[in-house]
Amino acid sequence: MEGLVAIISDYGLKDHYVGTLHGAIKLISPDVQIVDITHNVRPFDLVDAAVKLKWSYKYFPRGTVFLVLVDPDPTAEPIIVTTERFFVVCPNNGVGSLMFEEEPPEKVYRINADHYFISGEGNFRGRNQLAPIAAELSRLGSARHFGEELEMSKLKRFRLPQPTEVSPGVVETIILDIDHFGNIVLNLEYNGKEPLYAEVAGKRIQKVKSSFAGVQKGELFLSVNPEGYFQIVAYMASAAQLLQAKRGMKVRVVFQG
CATH class of the missing domain: 2.40.30.90 (Bacterial fluorinating enzyme like)
Known part of the structure; x- marks a missing residue:
């Protein structure tokens, strides 16, 4: 049974980016369900993306793959974070921080299975790298196929000022x-x-x-x-x-x- 991929990005809807993102996922998993949580995160704004993920994840079924593509730091390595109920595919830039306060991470994997990536020029790693991983992950339901497990201390996180x-x-x-x-x-x-x-x-x-x-x-x-x-x-x-x-x-x- 194919799974569900829920996407958060700052791509907007003016250009072709979201459409080709969907296409890249469907190429690999034609029957996967795709939910666009939002593509209107403020450009490169990790806090905005983290808030949207925090306020969204609990309304999705167990096994959902959250694909979070707000990516201001090109040096942030792509990872998969597993929790008791979900998967999060994202750059290691802290974007899952607020969700993880409520839904604790269990394991973190550095994605190095580049044979799943879409080849081509450009640096659109959201579509060419992370989307294919999310698509395969939605089929397989296990993150261990996509890279090496990291120590939990390697997972980047941030905290917001508290009242x-x-x-x-x-x-x-x-x-x-x-x-x-x-x-x-x-x-x-x-x-x-x-x-x-x-x-x-x-x-x-x-x-x-x-x-x-x-x-x-x-x-x-x-x-x-x-x-x-x-x-x-x-x-x-x-x-x-x-x-x-x-x-x-x-x-x-x-x-x-």
Whole structure:
């Protein structure tokens, strides 16, 4: 039975890259299922890709091969990471870090089985090297065929700044992501405790709601996104534009002290 390959990249949809990526996978595994999680990661942005993978992997069935092709460092060697339930094919650049905090890696393999690669000129290793590996891996269901096992210490990982309680009831966090709608997603998980308000870019957002019901167009309020993180949103408008907010900016969320 053919498996499933789920792809995250910064290729965009304007050019032929995504189409030929699909073609390269289908050449090897014609019956494999392909899911495009997103191809609109910010170019070369590992944090953006890591966030998208973290918020996606848990909705896929056991055995899924995640093919993550955000690749700012051409010296990062291609690897396969296995977890209890999944495979991740990617450059060794830390892109799986946030997923691995929740889904611990079990083994890491350096990909050296270049006989699987598509020959040709150019440096499009996402399509020519990693995609064929993902396709074969989806068929075989075992990573040991594709290279040598590495010590776990060789797997590159990074951590994001964690929320900090700077005074009683006042938590300082950062903007983790700004989504397609301009919603400002904070690096602060909802734990059942409702905030009083948030402060960002010198402005205070005092309304806290669980839905858009009863909100005026352009009105800002705090809510919780589908993945369980606090967000600042504006009904039928971009909160990020209204607040001139950018990813990485500090935000204070105030709770009852």
